[in-house]
Amino acid sequence: MFSTKEILLTDPTTSTEGAGVERQTMNVDVVCVGFGPAMGGFLTTLSRALSDPAAASAFQSAAMPGMPPQVLCYERAEDLGFGVSGVVTRARGIRQTFPDLDPSQIPMATPVGDEKVLYLFDPVGASRRSAGLKVADRLAKTFKFLLKYDLDAIEIPFTPEFLHKKGGLVLSIGQFNQWVGAQVMGSGAVQVWPGTPVSKALVEGKQVVGVRLLDQGTDKQGRPEAGFMPGMDVRAPLTVVGDGPVGPVGRQLDEELGMPDGHHRRDWAVGCKMVVSLRDDVDLKPGTVLHTFGYPEPEIFGFMYVHPDRMASVGIFVPSWMDSPVRTSYRYLQHYMMHPYLWRYLKGGTLRSWGAKTLLESGMRGEPQLAGDGWARIGEGSGSTNVLTGSGVDEAWSTGVQLAEGVLQLWKEGKPFTRENLDATYVARRRASWVEAEGKVAEKSRDGFQRGMVTGLLGMAIAGVTGGKINLGPEPVAPHERIPSLADYYAGRIAPEELERIQKESAARGVPLHEALMDRAGWPAIPYDGQLLVSHQDALLMGGKVQAPGGFADHVVFTRPELCKDCGEKICISVCSGQAITLGEGSVPAFDREKCVHCGACLWNCSQPLEKGSERTNVEFRAGAGGLHSAQN
Amino acid sequence: MSTGYQIVVCGSIVPDPLQSLEPIAGPTGPALKNELMLPAVIDPWAGHALYEAANLAAKNPGSKVWLVSLGPKAKLQQVMMAVGQKVPFELVALDGPAGGFTDAHEVAAKLADAIKAIPGLDRSKLLVFGGWESASRGAGATLQLVGERLEICDQFQGVDQVSAVEGGLEILERVEGGKHQVSVCAGPPAVLGWATGSLGEPRNNPQVGMANMRTIMPALQRATAAAVGIGGIQYQSVALPTQQRVTRIVKDVPADEIARELVEWISQD
Numbered sequence: 001m002f003s004t005k006e007i008l009l010t011d012p013t014t015s016t017e018g019a020g021v022e023r024q025t026m027n028v029d030v031v032c033v034g035f036g037p038a039m040g041g042f043l044t045t046l047s048r049a050l051s052d053p054a055a056a057s058a059f060q061s062a063a064m065p066g067m068p069p070q071v072l073c074y075e076r077a078e079d080l081g082f083g084v085s086g087v088v089t090r091a092r093g094i095r096q097t098f099p100d101l102d103p104s105q106i107p108m109a110t111p112v113g114d115e116k117v118l119y120l121f122d123p124v125g126a127s128r129r130s131a132g133l134k135v136a137d138r139l140a141k142t143f144k145f146l147l148k149y150d151l152d153a154i155e156i157p158f159t160p161e162f163l164h165k166k167g168g169l170v171l172s173i174g175q176f177n178q179w180v181g182a183q184v185m186g187s188g189a190v191q192v193w194p195g196t197p198v199s200k201a202l203v204e205g206k207q208v209v210g211v212r213l214l215d216q217g218t219d220k221q222g223r224p225e226a227g228f229m230p231g232m233d234v235r236a237p238l239t240v241v242g243d244g245p246v247g248p249v250g251r252q253l254d255e256e257l258g259m260p261d262g263h264h265r266r267d268w269a270v271g272c273k274m275v276v277s278l279r280d281d282v283d284l285k286p287g288t289v290l291h292t293f294g295y296p297e298p299e300i301f302g303f304m305y306v307h308p309d310r311m312a313s314v315g316i317f318v319p320s321w322m323d324s325p326v327r328t329s330y331r332y333l334q335h336y337m338m339h340p341y342l343w344r345y346l347k348g349g350t351l352r353s354w355g356a357k358t359l360l361e362s363g364m365r366g367e368p369q370l371a372g373d374g375w376a377r378i379g380e381g382s383g384s385t386n387v388l389t390g391s392g393v394d395e396a397w398s399t400g401v402q403l404a405e406g407v408l409q410l411w412k413e414g415k416p417f418t419r420e421n422l423d424a425t426y427v428a429r430r431r432a433s434w435v436e437a438e439g440k441v442a443e444k445s446r447d448g449f450q451r452g453m454v455t456g457l458l459g460m461a462i463a464g465v466t467g468g469k470i471n472l473g474p475e476p477v478a479p480h481e482r483i484p485s486l487a488d489y490y491a492g493r494i495a496p497e498e499l500e501r502i503q504k505e506s507a508a509r510g511v512p513l514h515e516a517l518m519d520r521a522g523w524p525a526i527p528y529d530g531q532l533l534v535s536h537q538d539a540l541l542m543g544g545k546v547q548a549p550g551g552f553a554d555h556v557v558f559t560r561p562e563l564c565k566d567c568g569e570k571i572c573i574s575v576c577s578g579q580a581i582t583l584g585e586g587s588v589p590a591f592d593r594e595k596c597v598h599c600g601a602c603l604w605n606c607s608q609p610l611e612k613g614s615e616r617t618n619v620e621f622r623a624g625a626g627g628l629h630s631a632q633n
Numbered sequence: 634m635s636t637g638y639q640i641v642v643c644g645s646i647v648p649d650p651l652q653s654l655e656p657i658a659g660p661t662g663p664a665l666k667n668e669l670m671l672p673a674v675i676d677p678w679a680g681h682a683l684y685e686a687a688n689l690a691a692k693n694p695g696s697k698v699w700l701v702s703l704g705p706k707a708k709l710q711q712v713m714m715a716v717g718q719k720v721p722f723e724l725v726a727l728d729g730p731a732g733g734f735t736d737a738h739e740v741a742a743k744l745a746d747a748i749k750a751i752p753g754l755d756r757s758k759l760l761v762f763g764g765w766e767s768a769s770r771g772a773g774a775t776l777q778l779v780g781e782r783l784e785i786c787d788q789f790q791g792v793d794q795v796s797a798v799e800g801g802l803e804i805l806e807r808v809e810g811g812k813h814q815v816s817v818c819a820g821p822p823a824v825l826g827w828a829t830g831s832l833g834e835p836r837n838n839p840q841v842g843m844a845n846m847r848t849i850m851p852a853l854q855r856a857t858a859a860a861v862g863i864g865g866i867q868y869q870s871v872a873l874p875t876q877q878r879v880t881r882i883v884k885d886v887p888a889d890e891i892a893r894e895l896v897e898w899i900s901q902d
Contacts, residue, residue, distance in 0.1 A: 186707070193714060
């Protein structure tokens with residue numbers, strides 16, 4: 001099973017030429033990248049079939065004749081379920097896999113109970129609201145006696161059916177992934193290895209023949225140091241890519257093999273959340289789900305899900321169409337939690353966990369090629385998220401199940417994993433499923449947001465009601481094409497001279513510019529209480545224990561530093577969920593990988609295209625190690 | 634005939650000590666709040682012992698390393714997927730309670746029984762390794778009690794280094810004043826409770842992981858329930874290792890100045 005070969009050191013991303021260290025090779029039957037909900041669905045379905053003694057003769061390893069198929073999954077995070085998110089999901093696909101699912105067996109899981117959609121007014125007066133929205137706010141407040149008004153919020157009386165999650169589950173995906181992982185590993189049929197980032201897919205022509213694991217024992221630039229160990233080549237007839245929306249392997253395939261015509265990834269959001277232990281006297285029922293919009297900025301959506309044992313997930317989504325160069329999700333989250341409607345529940349609570357994640361909001365328009373010779377894509381990175389219903393976990397899970405069913409069929413029929421065969425089994429199942437049908441309805445439903453929040457909401461409603469037949473708004477443009485300069489964004493609020501002074505002062509003091517700008521824009525200082533309202537740095541320690549093992553190269557690289565020098569916005573710094581990117585020497589951002597939570601927001605928030613007309617930005621987000629050490633998200 | 638050592642490392646899993654750990658009164662005694670949701674790791678002190686054991690074994694051909702671990706089976710399985718990639722070992726798993734505090738005598742009895750039951754164990758080659766205390770909980774007495782139950786007289790605690798020398802093993806133990814006490818032991822059997830040792834955490838090696846997996850999964854499948862922490866003991870009090878954290882962000886401060894401040898801060902206590 002194991003072999004070695006002399007290292008071929010031509011990979012520009014590792015720069016290990018001349019090291020002369022052997023790179024090992026291993027042959028298996030299926031190699032998987034990333035362990036999230038999609039891979040959970042894939043490995044659960046596969047391991048059940050492989051564990052069935054009656055089916056053992058049908059499935060034989062090609063890599064190890066006489067043995068059952070060798071299925072390996074490599075996960076970047078240092079344990080399963082680290083650094084992912086809490087969700088509310090209809091759980092149709094998950095329940096299909098687990099018909100007798102008892103939520104009480106999964107920590108933090110509970111059936112969905114009371115659901116509300118709330119519009120939040122701005123109680124501090126700093127939110128950047130349009131004149132029309134301000135008028136609407138005044139009108140609503142004037143006639144609040146006609147509305148369900150409570151503590152600067154109104155409950156939307158009618159919520160479209162497609163937004164509801166009735167019969168679903170409130171989950172911690174971290175805990176759910178750990179629960180699934182324990183079962184698939186306990187079967188003995190598959191192996192899931194955490195703490196092992198995959199560097200890239202091994203592409204030969206149009207065929208993927210396996211993956212290369214990340215080099216260990218390198219300096220920040222990837223040059224070999226003491227204890228250098230080249231990442232192993234794991235070769236397999238089938239490579240399953242489920243590394244999420246910003247995963248390096250999925251994006252590599254997009255670049256090398258191309259996206260389908262007309263497909264692109266231009267609609268994103270960064271979700272930032274906290275898991276909070278609520279006060280003893282908070283009587284919110286487990287399963288309570290609040291969806292909010294309108295505050296802290298009109299474009300920012302928020303949520304609060306109540307778990308059992310008086311715990312709650314609270315978070316916001318900062319979208320790529322929010323035309324602000326100051327996108328600091330952490331500080332916005334703090335203002336969000338302090339909104340009176342939510343603060344009555346959260347005040348006195350304790351931070352248990354914290355995290356952030358990029359969401360691919362392009363839906364089916366961001367769908368890559370789903371399969372090819374020797375490879376298949378599943379999960380969020382395969383464009384499965386339904387951007388109308390705001391649902392991704394169940395869809396991702398289902399795509400994993402569909403692929404597993406296809407793989408089992410091909411094994412039974414003794415057919416190879418060619419594009420044609422995977423199209424006929426996996427892709428055909430997916431095209432015939434509810435994931436596809438509902439994804440088509442949702443495909444263009446968010447286009448209205450390109451023109452603003454109100455148009456966007458209207459567009460979603462119309463798309464939902466008409467089954468996706470009518471949509472508002474233009475096709476999205478790449479985020480960097482619509483990011484305004486600081487001067488334009490603050491025009492009329494902060495004079496250019498003052499803006500320049502604030503920039504200089506912040507640079508001289510070594511403090512984040514976005515904090516100073518938000519202060520100046522009227523956002524009140526956060527009254528740190530040391531248990532829930534804590535500094536961003538303290539959140540890294542208290543809410544996630546962000547760590548990175550030594551001996552790996554930096555995974556965030558600013559490809560052309562000269563572009564950074566002239567960049568006035570530097571959104572990579574303000575949006576960085578872990579304060580891992582700061583202003584460095586010569587006005588080029590500096591990256592500290594020990595603080596990175598791998599949210600990937602820097603990738604799509606960069607305002608500088610790599611080249612004129614390019615969809616790529618100046619930030620390269622490579623494979624890396626470490627991240628959050630919390631499975632409560 | 635092989636001249637290698639048979640090194641048995643006692644290393645159980647604990648909630649990651651970097652997490653916010655909060656003792657609470659559980660139905661069967663003291664426990665940690667939401668322990669099941671917290672990430673588990675091999676006890677860091679025991680982790681050092683395991684890596685040192687593998688290092689010693691690698692330097693002495695014919696040696697073998699076992700890891701005897703007591704913990705809830707599902708969590709053990711999870712932790713082994715991380716630890717299993719580090720160094721070669723054979724797992725002996727004991728299915729323990731899902732959480733809470735356990736008595737060192739109870740745990741030591743189960744660990745000693747498990748060690749005695751390892752097939753082919755040769756007492757004349759036996760080195761029992763472990764952490765000299767627990768990073769999350771534990772009285773710091775378990776390993777000594779294991780040694781006593783195995784009737785091993787040569788015990789060393791706070792070990793930072795062991796090396797095979799003429800006439801036996803040279804062992805460095807931590808003593809007061811930042812110094813080491815150097816002892817020479819005639820050889821196995823001996824018990825070594827490790828401090829940090831001198832090795833860094835080994836790299837993840839997929840080949841090692843695949844090789845270990847051949848024994849890890851069968852060991853987990855045949856793990857029997859270890860009846861510890863099921864009552865009969867009254868705890869007067871429990872405590873976690875104290876942690877104190879102060880965060881301050883500074884830029885452009887020389888390393889010497891930071892070191893001076895750290896020494897000053899530590900000296901305050």
